[in-house]
Structures are given as C-alpha cells and as structure tokens.
C-alpha cells in the first residue's frame with residue numbers, strides 16, 4: 001500500500017469517528033507564522049474560514065481562548081519579586097490548597113521548576129538524585145541539574161507503565177557517605193503522567209511504596225507532575241491524593257491546562273523559601289507576573305474539568321486507528337490512559353518519519369471528501385524511532 005493511500009485512510013477513519021471535525025482550533029490566517037512545517041499545499045491558505053489545523057505535535061501548542069485572554073487583560077498586578085503581586089499570590093494559594101501542600105511558587109517553565117526542585121533537595125555539590133532513564137528530567141532538560149546545580153544523576157529503568165522496579169530502585173541508593181568515594185543519595189524523582197511512555201498514570205500503590213522506601217533511607221521524593229492533573233482526572237481522585245506520597249511537585253499550566261506560560265512548584269514552606277532564592281538566581285524572578293498568573297488561575301479553576309474530554313478523544317482516536325481495515329496501526333489500547341497516544345505502523349515499506357511528513361500534507365481528494373481544508377501538522381516521532389506520538393487536545 002502506498003504511503004499516500006495509508007495516510008488517506010487514516011484521515012478518513014478519524015473523520016468518520018468525528019475526530020478531525022472537533023480537533024485543532026486555529027484558523028489559518030489568524031495564526032499564520034508556521035514556517036517550520038511543510039504542507040506543500042498553499043492553496044489551503046485561501047478561504048481561511050474553511051481551513052482547520054490539526055496539530056498533534058504536543059499539548060503545549062494550546063493557545064489561550066477568549067476567557068483567558070480577558071482574564072489576562074484585566075489582571076490586577078504588582079511586583080512579584082517583592083511578593084506584591086496579588087494575582088500571583090492568589091494563584092499560589094489556590095495551587096497549594098489544591099495539591100495539599102504547604103506552599104507553592106509560580107515559575108516560568110516546567111524545566112526551571114524541576115531544576116529548582118533538584119537544587120533545593122540536593123544542596124551540596126555532588127549530591128545524587130535517582131531518576132528514570134526515560135524521564136523528561138533526564139532526557140529532555142539538557143542535564144541542567146548537572147550543568148547548573150552540580151547534581152549527579154543515577155538512573156533506574158523506566159518500565160512501560162512509567163514505574164520502576166522497587167528492588168532496582170533500592171539498589172541505587174548509596175550507603176557510603178561520608179566515604180569520599182561516593183556521592184550522597186538525596187532524592188528520588190518520578191514522572192506522572194509519564195511522557196515518553198505515552199501519558200501513563202502512576203498507580204497510587206507504586207507511589208506509596210516509593211515514598212515508604214524514601215522514608216526508610218531519609219530521601220525526598222519529587223514528582224515531575226507536568227501532567228499530574230491528567231493523572232488525577234484519569235484516576236478520579238483529587239491531586240492531593242496522589243501528592244500525599246511526594247514531598248514536592250512541579251505542575252505545568254501550559255500544557256493541557258491551556259495557559260500560555262507557567263508552572264507551579266509546590267512543597268513544604270521551607271522548601272519554597274529556598275526555591276524562591278533559586279528561582280531568582282536562575283533569572284526566573286518575574287515582576288508583574290499577575291498577567292500570566294491570571295491565566296494560571298483559570299487553568300486550575302476551570303480547565304481541569306475539561307481534561308476528561310482530551311482523554312475521551314485520545315481513546316476515540318486510538319479506536320479509529322485500530323478500526324482501520326486492513327489493519328495499519330498497532331495500538332495498545334490498555335496503555336491509552338490520558339492525552340498522549342503512541343502507535344506503531346504495521347506497514348513495513350515506510351518509516352514513521354515518512355508517515356509524519358506525509359501527515360503534514362493535504363491532498364485534493366482529502367479536502368474534497370472532508371468538505372474543508374485541513375492543515376495537518378505532523379505528529380511527533382517518538383523517542384524510540386519506530387513509534388509515532390500524538391497529543392490530543394480539546395478545541396477551545
């Protein structure tokens with residue numbers, strides 16, 4: 001089967017399931033500076049009202065809708081470096097209460113938030129953290145904790161559901177301190193939901209066991225909870241039920257929760273006091289940040305309720321792939337838990353990268369059949385190169 005035929009079937013199958021019709025909201029012409037992908041179909045840029053964008057690269061491509069833009073415009077602000085921005089203070093209070101933590105801090109990004117957490121938990125140069133070998137912190141954050149904080153990382157194998165083998169985890173804890181040969185184990189990091197493993201939700205029992213292990217050895221547990229609200233929704237529990245097992249958490253507002261910028265770092269009061277210092281040293285002390293925090297408040301107060309839509313749409317999308325006849329895609333439906341979907345192509349004659357490239361194009365047959373011009377933005381090819389990743393987001 002040709003690549004073109006395969007991609008055509010893929011698109012029509014999704015359309016039948018109502019996926020494309022409700023997906024990606026940007027109307028070309030209003031958000032037109034997208035030179036980094038190649039649709040090869042400039043005709044679709046005419047008649048903008050009938051052109052829709054299906055952008056499956058990441059849940060970070062969400063854009064603020066009208067209510068969020070209005071909240072941003074009307075935000076009451078002050079100088080947050082002086083702790084005088086009322087909107088930031090309000091957001092921090094909302095986050096701390098929601099996460100069941102003593103205190104929270106608004107920081108610009110998830111990457112900075114994780115780095116600050118590592119810096120505060122591992123204060124001595126050469127302290128060590130234990131991280132999953134497929135964690136975002138280890139793979140996608142440029143080794144910032146080594147580069148900027150002098151923290152050594154040792155890895156545990158990330159299992160397909162995002163968890164670790166607890167015996168292996170325990171075997172990584174160092175016992176030699178203060179023998180000068182060894183770093184000192186300080187921190188265990190977990191990721192929930194797990195990005196590379198396809199939005200997997202960590203079981204509460206696993207978190208409980210990790211915490212018990214950490215307590216036994218006097219270590220801290222930090223959760224990269226960039227998408228922990230997705231986990232909470234999928235498990236039907238408040239986030240505090242998940243986070244009771246961690247000392248600190250980093251929660252992104254700018255992914256499925258729709259804010260343009262921002263992450264909440266939360267934990268005990270003294271942890272956050274130190275985090276404020278680290279944030280400033282890293283250049284993350286922002287002044288009238290209430291403009292951004294106003295969006296963050298909406299993310300926490302209104303967008304969490306909509307994450308379920310993303311999860312339903314991901315399952316619909318996955319089912320559409322499974323239903324292709326003849327079968328074209330391998331999807332493990334049991335692993336589809338939140339808003340990230342990974343699948344393999346069954347067709348051996350072309351690669352995931354060719355598939356992704358083709359998904360960035362639109363041909364006339366597709367446009368005629370769907371009754372609208374759709375700019376398809378290619379899904380991201382996964383960390384493992386035989387896997388295609390897509391992120392599903394609600395339309396605004």
Ligand SMILES: Cc1ncc(COP(=O)(O)O)c(C=O)c1O
Nearest residue numbers: 109110111112136191195224226
């Ligand atoms: C699991 C996870 N942690 C951290 C981050 C970093 O967030 P940011 O892009 O805001 O730095 C991401 C970003 O995609 C992520 O997926």
